[in-house]
Amino acid sequence: MSEPLLSVTNVGATYDNAILALSRVSLTVGAGEIVALLGANGAGKTTTLRAISNLLSAVHGQITGGHVTFDGRRTEKLGPAQLVAAGLAQVIEGRHCFPHLTVEENLIAGASALRIGRRQLAADVARIYGYFPQLRAKRRLPAALCSGGEQQMTAIGRALMARPRLLMLDEPTMGLAPLVAREIFHFLRALNRDENLSILVAEQNATLALRYADRAYVLEHGSVALAGASAEVRERDDVKHFYLGFEPRQRRQYSSLVSQVGT
Amino acid sequence: MSFFVDVLVGGLLSGVMYSLVALGFVLIYKTSGVLNFAQGAMVLFAALTFVSLTEHKLPFAVSLLVTLAIMVALGWLIERFVLKPLVNQSSITLFMATLGLSYVIEGAAQLLWGTEVHGLDLGIPDTPMQFGSVAISEFDLVAALIAATMVAALTLFFRTTRTGLAFRAVADDQLAAIAVGLRLSHVWAIAWALAGVVALVAGLLWGARLGVQFSLSTVVLKALPVLVLGGFDSIAGAIVGGLLIGAIEKSAEVYIGPFVGGGTEGWIAYVVALGFLLVRPAGLFGQRELVRA
Numbered sequence: 400m401s402e403p404l405l406s407v408t409n410v411g412a413t414y415d416n417a418i419l420a421l422s423r424v425s426l427t428v429g430a431g432e433i434v435a436l437l438g439a440n441g442a443g444k445t446t447t448l449r450a451i452s453n454l455l456s457a458v459h460g461q462i463t464g465g466h467v468t469f470d471g472r473r474t475e476k477l478g479p480a481q482l483v484a485a486g487l488a489q490v491i492e493g494r495h496c497f498p499h500l501t502v503e504e505n506l507i508a509g510a511s512a513l514r515i516g517r518r519q520l521a522a523d524v525a526r527i528y529g530y531f532p533q534l535r536a537k538r539r540l541p542a543a544l545c546s547g548g549e550q551q552m553t554a555i556g557r558a559l560m561a562r563p564r565l566l567m568l569d570e571p572t573m574g575l576a577p578l579v580a581r582e583i584f585h586f587l588r589a590l591n592r593d594e595n596l597s598i599l600v601a602e603q604n605a606t607l608a609l610r611y612a613d614r615a616y617v618l619e620h621g622s623v624a625l626a627g628a629s630a631e632v633r634e635r636d637d638v639k640h641f642y643l644g645f646e647p648r649q650r651r652q653y654s655s656l657v658s659q660v661g662t
Numbered sequence: 663m664s665f666f667v668d669v670l671v672g673g674l675l676s677g678v679m680y681s682l683v684a685l686g687f688v689l690i691y692k693t694s695g696v697l698n699f700a701q702g703a704m705v706l707f708a709a710l711t712f713v714s715l716t717e718h719k720l721p722f723a724v725s726l727l728v729t730l731a732i733m734v735a736l737g738w739l740i741e742r743f744v745l746k747p748l749v750n751q752s753s754i755t756l757f758m759a760t761l762g763l764s765y766v767i768e769g770a771a772q773l774l775w776g777t778e779v780h781g782l783d784l785g786i787p788d789t790p791m792q793f794g795s796v797a798i799s800e801f802d803l804v805a806a807l808i809a810a811t812m813v814a815a816l817t818l819f820f821r822t823t824r825t826g827l828a829f830r831a832v833a834d835d836q837l838a839a840i841a842v843g844l845r846l847s848h849v850w851a852i853a854w855a856l857a858g859v860v861a862l863v864a865g866l867l868w869g870a871r872l873g874v875q876f877s878l879s880t881v882v883l884k885a886l887p888v889l890v891l892g893g894f895d896s897i898a899g900a901i902v903g904g905l906l907i908g909a910i911e912k913s914a915e916v917y918i919g920p921f922v923g924g925g926t927e928g929w930i931a932y933v934v935a936l937g938f939l940l941v942r943p944a945g946l947f948g949q950r951e952l953v954r955a
Contacts, residue, residue, distance in 0.1 A: 452841065454837070454840060454841060456750070457750070457836070457837055457840050458837065459750065478845070479840050479841065479843060480840075480843040480844065480845050482843075483841075483842065483843030484843060488842075488843075489841050491837065491838060491841045495835050495837060495838035495841070496835075496838070497830070497831045497834040497835050497838060497839075498834055498835070499830065499834050500827070500830060500831060500834060504827055504830075504831075507824070507827060508827060508828070508831045508839075508842055508844070509842050511824075511828060511831075511842055511843050511844045512842070512843025512844075513843075557842060558842070561842065561843060
């Protein structure tokens with residue numbers, strides 16, 4: 400395989416210089432790939448994405464080691480705005496639409512890192528409405544008054560306004576109805592196929608994510624516990640135990656399962 | 663009755679002057695959550711700079727433009743050298759920084775322009791004009807018009823330009839704003855520059871009213887009850903809050919003053935603000951959270 404679009408090498412991160420969030424995370428996303436980042440609450444999924452997009456400093460976090468390369472460029476000296484302009488957009492956890500801005504204003508704000516004219520901007524907004532027709536009907540509504548699904552669409556549309564080559568999403572299906580969650584992944588898959596958009600998606604819903612992703616990484620306690628093609632990861636008994644809850648009364652730590660398998 | 667209307671109109675018009683000062687606070691508070699105590703010092707600095715330039719025989723328009731440029735530059739410098747290094751600090755740290763800043767600005771004004779009191783004549787006569795039975799000072803009327811124009815311009819800027827959109831986005835959700843690639847420092851620099859412009863307008867009008875002197879920076883204290891009433895993050899609130907405080911002050915002076923030996927103007931605004939804090943802490947127009955029912 401040629402040089403991956405994104406490579407994360409041994410990245411460690413802390414919050415407030417005290418709380419260890421990532422110890423040594425390494426992962427890659429190739430051009431045209433969908434990669435899933437799985438793991439329980441607190442495993443480090445969000446921190447990993449923030450470390451990649453240099454958002455850590457905005458939330459009292461620091462990268463303590465390792466490095467990130469996007470499209471052949473080291474990212475540690477780039478600000479979040481420069482990264483977005485370089486083609487790396489992120490849909491942050493919990494959607495975070497601008498609540499008092501209308502849906503359309505939210506989308507326009509997504510193009511902030513680009514220098515494009517008004518006509519081009521209007522065309523790009525129309526493109527997003529093409530993806531999500533129901534947003535067009537809500538274009539004048541404050542985003543806070545839209546449904547959860549519509550807010551997620553707005554957040555994704557806003558990120559796509561930056562014309563990314565790699566789209567990172569942090570739990571895009573959180574709090575959404577199963578049908579809407581599936582629609583979102585279906586849309587991501589189509590976008591990946593039709594426009595060759597690379598996608599890195601952090602998700603708790605492992606079953607759903609593994610169905611659409613090419614590869615997956617499982618995070619645990621701030622480091623990668625398992626990596627592989629989605630089909631392989633899906634078939635692992637330990638993953639089934641851990642995520643699909645075959646033994647809900649005995650939820651075990653993933654690492655203890657691995658060590659059991661080893662002995 | 664006509665006497666009451668007279669009092670009320672006088673109060674509303676003097677309230678406009680409070681609104682002008684409060685407006686500068688709102689611009690910065692909305693975008694960065696910083697309560698800029700130095701706004702009063704900026705008002706003083708602007709007025710003093712303008713007066714000193716005109717006293718050096720510069721024409722009115724030139725003085726105005728130069729002062730405008732200086733205020734924009736000052737705002738930008740404050741953002742760059744005071745607030746940017748303090749990013750992610752607690753709001754009390756930022757507040758203390760602006761408190762210190764207000765002394766630095768006052769000191770700098772003193773060094774540059776000296777300490778004597780200057781008269782400022784904007785060429786607007788302060789003579790009463792008769793509207794039916796109500797007499798209104800021409801100066802107050804012009805001040806109100808200028809304030810209205812400025813609010814209209816700001817509203818237009820926020821609603822129709824992309825920079826204005828960036829402003830509102832940053833005010834709404836900072837993390838999301840960073841994530842979509844907005845540069846907070848740019849937005850903040852513009853907010854401070856705009857606050858500088860507002861300070862200039864307020865400084866000229868207040869300076870013409872009271873004379874340009876160091877007590878001018880204490881108008882900041884009158885802006886606080888205005889902000890409590892109107893809400894710290896609302897432009898409309900700054901205007902309405904200012905009008906209310908002005909009207910309350912003047913009516914209290916006339917109708918309550920005689921019973922308590924006068925001098926209500928000094929404290930009534932703060933008492934009203936205190937009462938307001940108990941009932942409606944976000945202020946009349948303060949942004950409450952917008953959620954789907």
